[in-house]
Every structure is written in C-alpha cells, then in structure tokens.
Amino acid sequence: MDQQTDVMVDGGHDQLARSVADQLVSTLAALQAQGRVPSVVLTGGTIADTVHREVAARAEDGRVDWSRVEFFWGDERFVAHDSDDRNERQARRALLDHLDVDESLVHAMPSDDGSLSLDEAAARYAEVVRDRAFDVVMLGVGPDGHVASLFPGKPTLDVDDRDTVAEPDSPKPPPARLSLTFAALNRGREVWFLVSGSSKSDAVARALSGDAVTTTPAAGVRGSEQTMWMLDEAAASALPADLR
Known part of the structure; x- marks a missing residue:
C-alpha cells in the first residue's frame, strides 16, 4: 500500500475525544494556512458526539476559520429532518x-420529507459529492465491522459505479439509510477511524488484520495518503502487540 496506516491508542473515551479534537483543529488550521478550504466528512455515534463537543470548545481559540470549512456526512438515517436519529x-x-x-x-444528506424516495435521495447526494476528494473522512466502526451504513453481507458493498447508495434494510434501526460507497470514502486524503469501547475491539482487530470486506466492511476503507485508527484502550484491547 502506498498510503500510511497509523494506530493511535489514547486512554479512555474522553481522552481519545480530546486528542481527536486537537488533531482535527491542527489539521484544518494547517490546510487553511495553505489557502485551502478544507473538506471534512462527519460521522455519528457516541465518540463522534464527544469529539464534536470537544472541537466546539476549541472554537474560540481562533485557529480555524470555521466559515471556510466544508462539511459532508458519510451516512445518514433517512428519517424526518428533526428526528433525533439524524x-x-x-x-x-x-x-x-x-x-x-x-x-x-x-452539505447534509436528504431527510425523509415525503418529496424523495430513498433511491432518489441517494442519487441526489451522489451529485453533491461527485468526484470530491475529501481532506478528512471521519468514521466509526460497529461491533459487526460495519462502516458508515455499509453492513456485512449487504449488496451495497459491491457498488462501485456511484458515490452514494440506499440501504433500505439496515440491521440496526432505523432501517432506511443513505451511505457513501467505498468509492467515495476512499477518496479521502486522510481517513480517521474513531473507535471507543470494548464492544468494538474484535471488529477493530479484524479490520486491521485485513479481514474480508464482506464480513468486516471497515477493512475496505483507506485514505489515499493516510489512514489513522484512533482508539481508546478498550477498543484496542484485542489488537496483537505488533498492531498497537
């Protein structure tokens, strides 16, 4: 592989979130210093929520001009725009x-407001992200190894001709999802996996050991320049010593 893969293990959930927030602010500030408008793909979940709060707490330091950062999402629940599931x-x-x-x-993914079917919503967001090369793609990993809303054994894993797919039957509720495909996710210059908790440790170990994408979809996402696995101690607990 031409790109670099790094594993960072950092204490517990809160310490990990602080470290990720510091890294994100530093990365965006450096890109803006080059005259760039950085692009970030956001994710959901408990660790992402804590990271977001830590980043917001750093906003007043002025290192990043947040009006010059572009935001996308890696996946979304196709529910009403005001649903807490979004x-x-x-x-x-x-x-x-x-x-x-x-x-x-x-650039939020479409919500279910009655005007678009799930497939139409996927097609609309595909136009938004067409040919985009993201600076930072942040992703979580499920205990089953899923990434974004790409789940083990699903037909969406084989889609390589478009950037967004519809998942009508997610094994996790709510069932209707939108997700970037591997093709889009792998256009991230840096991919950051943010993983906290022992329930994710086996999936992390499988992904980093090169498990098949069909059983561990997270194994199929890599940054074009760098892939960073940002783990707390619990999430890293199943890794062999040579991968820590």
Missing part, C-alpha cells in the same frame, strides 16, 4: 450550532 441533528447540536459556519458549505 446524524446531522447530532452534529448540529454538538458542533455546527456553536461555530460560525457558512451554511452553503454544509
């Missing part, structure tokens, strides 16, 4: 509502 709603409450963002640079 990753967007979680991210707004913890992060975006506390930043001076440019809403024209915030």
Whole structure:
C-alpha cells in the first residue's frame, strides 16, 4: 500500500475525544494556512458526539476559520429532518450550532420529507459529492465491522459505479439509510477511524488484520495518503502487540 496506516491508542473515551479534537483543529488550521478550504466528512455515534463537543470548545481559540470549512456526512438515517436519529441533528447540536459556519458549505444528506424516495435521495447526494476528494473522512466502526451504513453481507458493498447508495434494510434501526460507497470514502486524503469501547475491539482487530470486506466492511476503507485508527484502550484491547 502506498498510503500510511497509523494506530493511535489514547486512554479512555474522553481522552481519545480530546486528542481527536486537537488533531482535527491542527489539521484544518494547517490546510487553511495553505489557502485551502478544507473538506471534512462527519460521522455519528457516541465518540463522534464527544469529539464534536470537544472541537466546539476549541472554537474560540481562533485557529480555524470555521466559515471556510466544508462539511459532508458519510451516512445518514433517512428519517424526518428533526428526528433525533439524524446524524446531522447530532452534529448540529454538538458542533455546527456553536461555530460560525457558512451554511452553503454544509452539505447534509436528504431527510425523509415525503418529496424523495430513498433511491432518489441517494442519487441526489451522489451529485453533491461527485468526484470530491475529501481532506478528512471521519468514521466509526460497529461491533459487526460495519462502516458508515455499509453492513456485512449487504449488496451495497459491491457498488462501485456511484458515490452514494440506499440501504433500505439496515440491521440496526432505523432501517432506511443513505451511505457513501467505498468509492467515495476512499477518496479521502486522510481517513480517521474513531473507535471507543470494548464492544468494538474484535471488529477493530479484524479490520486491521485485513479481514474480508464482506464480513468486516471497515477493512475496505483507506485514505489515499493516510489512514489513522484512533482508539481508546478498550477498543484496542484485542489488537496483537505488533498492531498497537
């Protein structure tokens, strides 16, 4: 592999979130210093929520001009726009509502407002992210090894001709999901896996050991320049010594 893969193990859940937040702020500041408008793909889940709150707490230091950062999502629950199940709603409450963002640079996935079918919503977001090369893609990993809303054994794992897919029958509720495909996720220059908790440890070990994508979809996502596994001690507990 041409890209670099790094594993960072950092204490417990809260310490991991603080370290990820520091890394994100530093990365975005460096990109803006080059005259760039950085692009970030956000994720959902407990660790992401804590990271978002830690980033928001650093907003006043002025290192990042948040009006010059572009935001996307790796997956979304296809529910009403005001549902607490929405990753967007979680991210707004913890992060975006506390930043001076440019809403024209915030690209939420469609919600279920009755105007689009699930397939139509997937096609619409595919146009939004077409040919985009993201600077940072942040992802969680499920205990089953799923990443974004790409689940083990699902037909969506084989889609390579578009950037967004519809998942009508997620094994986790709510069942209707939208997800970036491997093709889109792998255009991230840096991919950051944010994983906390012992329930994820086996999946982390399988992914880092090169398990098949059909059983551990997280094994199929890599940054074009760098892949970073950012783990707390519990999530790293099943890793062999040579992978820590």
